[in-house]
Amino acid sequence: MSELRPYPAPTYRQRLKTAFHYLLPQLAITRTAGWLAERRWGVLTHAVIKTFVACYQINMAEAQKSRAADYASFNEFFIRPLKDGARPINAEPQTLVLPADGRVSEAGVIEAGRLIQAKGHDFTALELLAGDEALAAEFSDGLFLTTYLSPRDYHRVHMPCAAALRRMVYVPGELYSVNPFLAQHIPNLFARNERLICVFDTEFGTMVQILVGATVTASISTVWAGIINPPRSKSVLQWLYPAEGEGAVRLAKGQEMGAFRLGSTVINLFPQNSIRLNGSLAAGAPVRMGEALGVRADAG
Known part of the structure; x- marks a missing residue:
C-alpha cells in the first residue's frame, strides 16, 4: 500500500x-x-x-x-473491442477484477479521508466526490485504486464485480493531462479535472467507479447512457436509477460499463473492511482488465 x-x-x-x-x-x-x-x-x-x-x-x-x-x-x-477471450475474467466468486488495462497510478488506504495522488501529493475523497459529504463518509478508511490508461491501452472500462447502478454524477472541471509526470506536479489533479462518478450497490457495500477526463479526452460514454460529454455542462449533473424495474441498470462482473475516446484514468473506491487489495498493485505496476483486483474481506 x-x-x-x-x-x-x-x-x-x-x-x-x-x-x-x-x-x-x-x-x-x-x-x-x-x-x-x-x-x-x-x-x-x-x-x-x-x-x-x-x-x-x-x-x-x-x-x-x-x-x-x-x-x-x-x-x-x-475504442476498438477485443476478440472474445483476449481478456479472461477471473472467475473466482470472491475475487474482484481490474476494470481496465493500464498501470497503477496509486493504490491503498483512504487515510483521514485522503487518497494518494503521487509521491508528495494527495487529495480528499470529499473533493473527488464533488463535495458529497454523505458519500465520502462511506469510504472513510476504505481502499482506493487509481488506474492510468496510456494511449496504447485498450480504452473500454469494465466492472470489478456484479453491481446495480444507484447514481451517476457528471462533474465539470479542468482538462489537464493525467500522465504520471503531471500527477506528480499538479496538486489535486484528479479532483480538479472533469469526471463521471458512478455509484454502485454491490454485495459488499457501496462501490464508486470514476472516469476522469483529460486533455484530448474528447468524450466519456457509458453503456446505459451513451456519450455523456460533449456537450459539457458548466454545472454538476446527476442521474438517479431504481434498484428494480424499468430504468434499473445491473451489470455483471467483467461486463463493459464505459469507454474513453482518448486516454485517461479510472478511480475505484471501496468501503472499509469490504475487500483486500491484490498485493501486487503497487504504483507503476502494469495491469490488465479481468485480472484480480482483490478479494472480498470475508473471503477465506
Whole structure:
C-alpha cells in the first residue's frame, strides 16, 4: 500500500513543463482533437491509425478488427473491442477484477479521508466526490485504486464485480493531462479535472467507479447512457436509477460499463473492511482488465 512520502522540490525544467500545461487552451485542444478523431477521411485516416499503432506498439492481433482499413474513424479505432477471450475474467466468486488495462497510478488506504495522488501529493475523497459529504463518509478508511490508461491501452472500462447502478454524477472541471509526470506536479489533479462518478450497490457495500477526463479526452460514454460529454455542462449533473424495474441498470462482473475516446484514468473506491487489495498493485505496476483486483474481506 502507498503512503504519503516526501518528494524532492521540482527542478526548473519540471516547473517550466508544468507551467506550460497550465497555459494550454485545454478545451479548445480537446474539442479539436474530438472533431478530428471523428473524421472519416479514408486513406488519410487509415494512415494516421497505422502511424499511431507503430508509434505506441499496439497489439492489433487481439482486436476484433485487426487492420487499420477496418476503421472508418480514429475514434472507432481507439475504442476498438477485443476478440472474445483476449481478456479472461477471473472467475473466482470472491475475487474482484481490474476494470481496465493500464498501470497503477496509486493504490491503498483512504487515510483521514485522503487518497494518494503521487509521491508528495494527495487529495480528499470529499473533493473527488464533488463535495458529497454523505458519500465520502462511506469510504472513510476504505481502499482506493487509481488506474492510468496510456494511449496504447485498450480504452473500454469494465466492472470489478456484479453491481446495480444507484447514481451517476457528471462533474465539470479542468482538462489537464493525467500522465504520471503531471500527477506528480499538479496538486489535486484528479479532483480538479472533469469526471463521471458512478455509484454502485454491490454485495459488499457501496462501490464508486470514476472516469476522469483529460486533455484530448474528447468524450466519456457509458453503456446505459451513451456519450455523456460533449456537450459539457458548466454545472454538476446527476442521474438517479431504481434498484428494480424499468430504468434499473445491473451489470455483471467483467461486463463493459464505459469507454474513453482518448486516454485517461479510472478511480475505484471501496468501503472499509469490504475487500483486500491484490498485493501486487503497487504504483507503476502494469495491469490488465479481468485480472484480480482483490478479494472480498470475508473471503477465506
